[in-house]
Amino acid sequence: MCALLALAPTLSPAHAAGPAEVASADRASWPRPIDSPAGFDRASRAEILAFAHQLLRSEALDDAALAQRLRLKQVDRASVDKIRARWWRRLGDNYRLASRACAAREPMCAPAADTAALRALAAGFDAAPEPAFAAWHADAARFHRIYLDEQLRLAALFPRTSSEIDTYSAQELDGSELPDRQFLLTFDDGPTAPGGNTDKLLSALREHKLDATFFVLGQSLQRQVDAGPAGRTAQRYAGMCLASHGWEHQSHSRWPQWQDSVTRSSALIAAQAGASYVPLFRPPYGQRRADSGEFFRQHGLRVALWNIDSQDWNAKMTPADIQGRLLSLMLLWRHGTILFHDIHDKARVALPALLRQTRGAGIAWTPCRDYPGRD
Structure with a gap:
């Protein structure tokens, strides 16, 4: 979720109003x-x-x-x-x-x-x-x-309020590492309960022969691990990549327990996801400490930000708005990491329409296992 939302702490990630104006394009x-x-x-x-x-x-x-x-x-x-x-x-x-x-x-x-x-x-x-x-x-x-x-x-x-707008070092990723015309799909804030938006999105991705990196919250995953059968997480995300979004959705620039949030969530995901686990961490709101680089290096993790925000978390945006915004930004930046959220259902509608619109355009969707950060 974009760092703009962090300035309005009374809003939950699932019910975000967003800024007064948000850019949406009329591709017609x-x-x-x-x-x-x-x-x-x-x-x-x-x-x-x-x-x-x-x-x-x-x-x-x-x-x-x-x-x-x-x-x-x-x-x-x-x-x-x-x-x-x-x-x-x-x-x-x-x-x-x-x-x-x-x-x-x-x-x-x-x-x-x-x-x-x-x-x-x-x-x-x-x-x-x-x-x-x-x-x-x-x-x-x-x-x-x-x-x-x-x-x-x-x-x-920035840097008083950190966000995806800039990296602190070359160790951090933001999508600019990708070659021309290549894009990585990513989804934050899940997983939702079985049968919910996450599962519907996973089905849609597989239908279109796509994969994505899911940055999951440890707290949400733990609830489902406790309630479900052993091995369910690995089976659920088969063919995808799983990485950490922290234990809960709090800014990691101001939270005293941020290090525990990172290690605890990463350990849980690695244990449950099997081959789908990737050693990446995406801080909620893109917010992290400027001096956190050594901590991530010692734990074999890389911070993974984004450079194309779909704004699917924004209550003002419809799937059609998201589709137009994404296409304009893909044309502008020509490569990068796209931010979606699988707790919302808009991507499941916007993404197939975007695929139809760009068929034959020469763009490629980077397999999540090929993205930097995986050993």
Whole structure:
């Protein structure tokens, strides 16, 4: 669950209202198909330029104006500047990848050999390049302004409030390690009771020949181990990967018992999951201590964050909203770890629709056992 929720501690993970605005995209406004690698790249260039335009505009704000826009009392300018610089590097790399096979007179395909050139293209992307893209351009401007504010808010609070927005070291994972066009599916906060959302989702994943990493809460798993037959967990998650989300859903940056939460939950999962266990830990809300790296190294674990938040935990988001948001962010970032929650049922509806929409686009779903962190 996104770190934004941690600022509203009275809300439970299952009933989260989320921020005042959440970015959802109307993919029906995009006028071209995305069912080929060339179609994916064309749409990718468009999303990159739309986000870069909003990013460039935000840089004109001073600290006071940025804090007002993000509804914060203050911003950590060093953190914001660091993350903006990282975004520009990634946007430049992604734009070049998306431009490798541009056809003659292809829209949104001007070369950008470096950050300065991309910034120049972004500055001029204040109108649709052709009339056919007008509806998309208007919707994309709205989407990327709201999405940028989601991310800038996390950046402005980091490191005082840790989150998925940045890593503390190269030992931590966030999805940027994956190759171009490759995505990892992950699900947090389960398991639900037998026959509930977790089992329905597992069935849907197997139906589509997909696997995923499930970051489970030790407390929830223990209840089901106590109530069910021996070996049920390994059988239930066969073909998937299981990792720890802590013993209970508390911020591990402020909880005195965070180390016990990590070791206790990991030991339980390793004992119950068998071959499905992977030595990863995902902190609730993405929050962990800045000095926790040595602890995780000593225990053979790696922190696994994400870079694409489906917002399926958000009460404002429908499955259709989630589908549109995910596709726009997959086009923007071109690779990464997608965050879902199996305590909610939205992924089971949104994911098959997303698979249909991207069939033939040249993307790949990384097998969970191939993800870094597994020995």
